Amino acid sequence: MGWGMxxxxxxxxxxxxxxxxxxxxxxxxxxxxxxxxxVVLIETEQRLTxxxxxxxxEAEPGVNRSGGFNMVNSSKMSCTLNLGDPxxxxxxxxxxxxxxxxxxxxxxxAMERMGLGYQEVRxxxxxxxxxxxGAFGRTGPMKGLVGFHSVINLFSGLAxxxxxxxxxxxxMGGLFPDAFSGCYCVLALLEALYHRSHTGExxxxxxxxxxxxxxxxxxxxxxxxxxxxxxERVGNRHKEKAPHNVFRCQGEENWVAISVENxxxxxxxxxxxxxxxxxxxxxxxTPEARLKHQDELEPLVQQWTAGLQVQEVxxxxxxxxxxxxxxxxSGQVLSDPHMIERGxxxxxxxxxxxxxxxxxxxxxxxxxxxxxxxxxxLFGEHNVKVLQELLQVTEDEFARLVAxxxxx
Amino acid sequence: MFQEGAxxxxxxxxxxDRISGQVAGSFCxxxxxxxxxxxxxVESPEGDPYRRSGPYPGGVPDPDxxxxxxxxxxxxxxxxxxxxxxGGRAFFLDLVAAADFLVLxxxxxxxxxxxxxxxxxxxxxxxxxITTITPFGLTGPNSGYxxxxxxxxxxxGMAYATPGIPDSVGDPDLEPPLRSxxxxxxxxxxxxxxxxxxAALLSRKIQGTGCEIDLSMQEAVAAVMPFELAHASYHExxxxxxxxxxxxxxxxxxxxxxxxxxxxxxxxxxxNLMDLADNPDWAxxxxxxxxxxxxxxxxxxxxxxxxxxxxxxxxEIAQLAQDRGIPCFxxxxxxxxxxxxxxxxRGFMVDIQGPGGQKFQLPGxxxxxxxxxxxxxxxxxxxxxxxxEVLGEWLGYTAEQLLNFGVGHDK
Numbered sequence: 177m178g179w180g181m182x183x184x185x186x187x188x189x190x191x192x193x194x195x196x197x198x199x200x201x202x203x204x205x206x207x208x209x210x211x212x213x214x215v216v217l218i219e220t221e222q223r224l225t226x227x228x229x230x231x232x233x234e235a236e237p238g239v240n241r242s243g244g245f246n247m248v249n250s251s252k253m254s255c256t257l258n259l260g261d262p263x264x265x266x267x268x269x270x271x272x273x274x275x276x277x278x279x280x281x282x283x284x285x286a287m288e289r290m291g292l293g294y295q296e297v298r299x300x301x302x303x304x305x306x307x308x309x310g311a312f313g314r315t316g317p318m319k320g321l322v323g324f325h326s327v328i329n330l331f332s333g334l335a336x337x338x339x340x341x342x343x344x345x346x347x348m349g350g351l352f353p354d355a356f357s358g359c360y361c362v363l364a365l366l367e368a369l370y371h372r373s374h375t376g377e378x379x380x381x382x383x384x385x386x387x388x389x390x391x392x393x394x395x396x397x398x399x400x401x402x403x404x405x406x407x408e409r410v411g412n413r414h415k416e417k418a419p420h421n422v423f424r425c426q427g428e429e430n431w432v433a434i435s436v437e438n439x440x441x442x443x444x445x446x447x448x449x450x451x452x453x454x455x456x457x458x459x460x461x462t463p464e465a466r467l468k469h470q471d472e473l474e475p476l477v478q479q480w481t482a483g484l485q486v487q488e489v490x491x492x493x494x495x496x497x498x499x500x501x502x503x504x505x506s507g508q509v510l511s512d513p514h515m516i517e518r519g520x521x522x523x524x525x526x527x528x529x530x531x532x533x534x535x536x537x538x539x540x541x542x543x544x545x546x547x548x549x550x551x552x553x554l555f556g557e558h559n560v561k562v563l564q565e566l567l568q569v570t571e572d573e574f575a576r577l578v579a580x581x582x583x584x
Numbered sequence: 585m586f587q588e589g590a591x592x593x594x595x596x597x598x599x600x601d602r603i604s605g606q607v608a609g610s611f612c613x614x615x616x617x618x619x620x621x622x623x624x625x626v627e628s629p630e631g632d633p634y635r636r637s638g639p640y641p642g643g644v645p646d647p648d649x650x651x652x653x654x655x656x657x658x659x660x661x662x663x664x665x666x667x668x669x670x671g672g673r674a675f676f677l678d679l680v681a682a683a684d685f686l687v688l689x690x691x692x693x694x695x696x697x698x699x700x701x702x703x704x705x706x707x708x709x710x711x712x713x714i715t716t717i718t719p720f721g722l723t724g725p726n727s728g729y730x731x732x733x734x735x736x737x738x739x740x741g742m743a744y745a746t747p748g749i750p751d752s753v754g755d756p757d758l759e760p761p762l763r764s765x766x767x768x769x770x771x772x773x774x775x776x777x778x779x780x781x782x783a784a785l786l787s788r789k790i791q792g793t794g795c796e797i798d799l800s801m802q803e804a805v806a807a808v809m810p811f812e813l814a815h816a817s818y819h820e821x822x823x824x825x826x827x828x829x830x831x832x833x834x835x836x837x838x839x840x841x842x843x844x845x846x847x848x849x850x851x852x853x854x855x856n857l858m859d860l861a862d863n864p865d866w867a868x869x870x871x872x873x874x875x876x877x878x879x880x881x882x883x884x885x886x887x888x889x890x891x892x893x894x895x896x897x898x899x900e901i902a903q904l905a906q907d908r909g910i911p912c913f914x915x916x917x918x919x920x921x922x923x924x925x926x927x928x929x930r931g932f933m934v935d936i937q938g939p940g941g942q943k944f945q946l947p948g949x950x951x952x953x954x955x956x957x958x959x960x961x962x963x964x965x966x967x968x969x970x971x972x973e974v975l976g977e978w979l980g981y982t983a984e985q986l987l988n989f990g991v992g993h994d995k
Contacts, residue, residue, distance in 0.1 A: 184790050246818075351744070366783055383950060500735075502739055504744060
């Protein structure tokens with residue numbers, strides 16, 4: 177049983193004002209929502225992003241139908257304020273003054289221009305924890321640059337270590353920089369909440385996505401700074417392991433990943449594939465020899481896998497204690513019986529698009545998911561709850577704000 | 585003088601091994617140490633395998649100066665114990681009994697063999713938070729599978745999704761799924777392990793008891809792909825073919841000296857981009873009149889844009905475009921990133937001097953916490969550097985007692 181089943185969630189009682197844009201900060205706040213925080217997403221109709229971007233449910237556009245939005249904003253409340261209007265900003269300030277945490281990733285300076293920068297916010301809420309994430313961060317000569325995940329991939333050097341041998345730098349899939357930076361943000365916010373829990377102190381937190389990605393490259397950075405050596409692109413190969421690659425299996429677009437580090441694993445691969453002779457071949461007799469003769473070894477492995485289903489190869493090799501796994505696409509990830517059984521795949525219901533599978537926590541706690549993923553909010557779904565119930569805006573005033581376009 | 589970190593006063597024991605969760609477990613424990621926790625890395629007498637993986641300053645192998653080891657193990661003290669021997673195991677379990685966190689990076693079968701599940705440890709230490717990182721998790725039909733970084737990247741969906749938007753596969757028959765040449769799954773699972781650990785700490789404050797965190801590297805990878813998963817969940821999995829995003833241009837194109845991303849899907853950006861390209865006649869064509877039209881007619885537009893990008897360097901294109909707020913950027917080398925004024929001015933890299941005076945850098949910390957800032961409290965430990973110090977401090981043994989157990993003075 178997870179915490180959610182029997183106990184209070186770790187962030188119960190914590191309220192978060194979420195000014196997140198696109199993926200990185202929405203992803204951050206979503207994880208905190210799953211952990212029990214009450215997250216108020218403050219949206220502005222004039223600046224919608226993922227809500228009006230594909231993919232849409234059944235390819236039919238609509239502000240409540242975007243998977244790109246719904247998959248990083250589940251379990252939140254939506255409050256739609258026009259932040260271009262001083263009245264809208266005033267209401268946002270009132271939300272902040274009853275919140276523990278503010279998170280934002282507008283472009284550098286945007287929150288300050290709206291009067292919602294850290295200094296102003298701290299005067300409303302002295303113990304606030306305020307996180308700003310920028311593509312390049314909030315300081316330095318490039319702080320004003322516009323950068324989506326592709327720009328982060330290219331600047332950080334990650335693209336330069338991604339690509340096939342002799343070919344050009346490639347961009348990692350999955351909008352990886354956003355979510356990876358988001359993980360660092362979650363960690364920092366949890367630490368700051370823990371610090372606040374026994375000191376009463378809030379703080380400012382700043383994160384640069386480019387720096388988050390650079391934490392993946394210690395060896396390349398060390399080698400470059402030692403003597404100017406730039407990393408080579410090596411496809412799926414590894415400096416110490418061979419074979420270490422993906423291999424085609426039966427059918428189209430089906431691959432299996434195989435990784436062999438030592439002689440006993442290689443012997444097991446040779447036997448499991450019905451090629452016991454491989455291990456006697458001097459070209460493949462030692463890890464060094466296999467690394468040197470990868471160009472000859474890989475086609476032999478491929479010849480064996482090509483006639484088999486992915487799962488057959490995985491099972492034969494795992495039974496022989498050789499590292500192997502399927503190359504899954506995102507549809508296969510969501511329908512994977514193993515990850516479904518572990519609770520990673522959750523399907524929260526949604527009034528407009530129905531239940532849709534998403535990837536929840538990559539960890540279990542005492543055998544269950546450590547939090548709860550609920551559906552994403554409809555556009556403005558919680559305006560009454562947030563403004564009237566939480567901020568005590570009267571019904572008349574609420575109607576006036578709607579009529580004046582302060583509330584969308 | 586060091587400031588207190590957010591996790592100051594909390595004790596962490598780390599035990600990791602080769603093949604599976606090594607990078608993940610080591611990075612997870614380091615991140616807790618980065619936040620000020622008192623982290624003890626337990627190594628076998630042979631030492632952590634990454635002491636032998638390099639790179640080395642000066643190119644000379646030295647177990648105390650292996651780059652990846654230095655990076656993964658700063659802000660820790662090192663204890664050397666043979667946990668396969670009864671004496672070593674007893675010391676290890678006593679350390680665990682005194683700890684707030686136990687971080688494990690192993691195959692699931694090894695966790696069971698070593699008896700490091702919660703039901704075995706909670707009696708001695710009910711407040712212990714165990715963070716176990718394994719290739720496929722401790723439960724589920726595939727929990728027995730072995731894995732490493734490649735296997736996790738493949739089985740978590742990332743290899744299939746790479747190259748990603750706006751890059752694309754030219755010929756799916758010739759181009760297999762791709763992994764980055766880094767321990768990406770390890771770092772991912774490491775950060776998530778630290779997240780899970782601190783969440784459990786907040787929970788412990790409420791409930792009073794510890795717990796067992798079961799983190800799967802496969803899921804660690806899948807969890808950072810919400811956009812790819814959304815495609816599968818909402819519409820259809822994206823094929824590994826040239827992908828049209830629905831609006832264009834958002835493209836990764838060759839230029840005079842490399843590659844560049846050109847992103848001008850918004851009308852204002854598109855008009856600015858065409859201005860930069862000296863407003864060619866084709867810019868006015870009806871077939872390129874909106875982002876959607878440009879996506880529909882991308883086959884015709886791509887060669888026209890290529891003519892422009894190939895006439896300029898990546899730096900020129902980025903400079904021109906970013907001056908007008910268009911998000912374009914060239915592919916940097918690692919050196920271009922490290923040497924950039926931006927990285928230098930922000931002071932991100934950490935300067936280190938090797939045993940022969942070699943100067944080099946490692947990545948710093950990407951999060952700046954105002955009150956509880958990241959600090960390099962201490963460099964990675966030499967093998968067994970703090971064995972008697974830690975056994976004395978945590979378990980109260982005197983130097984004489986330790987000598988009787990065969991634990992000598994620290995180097």
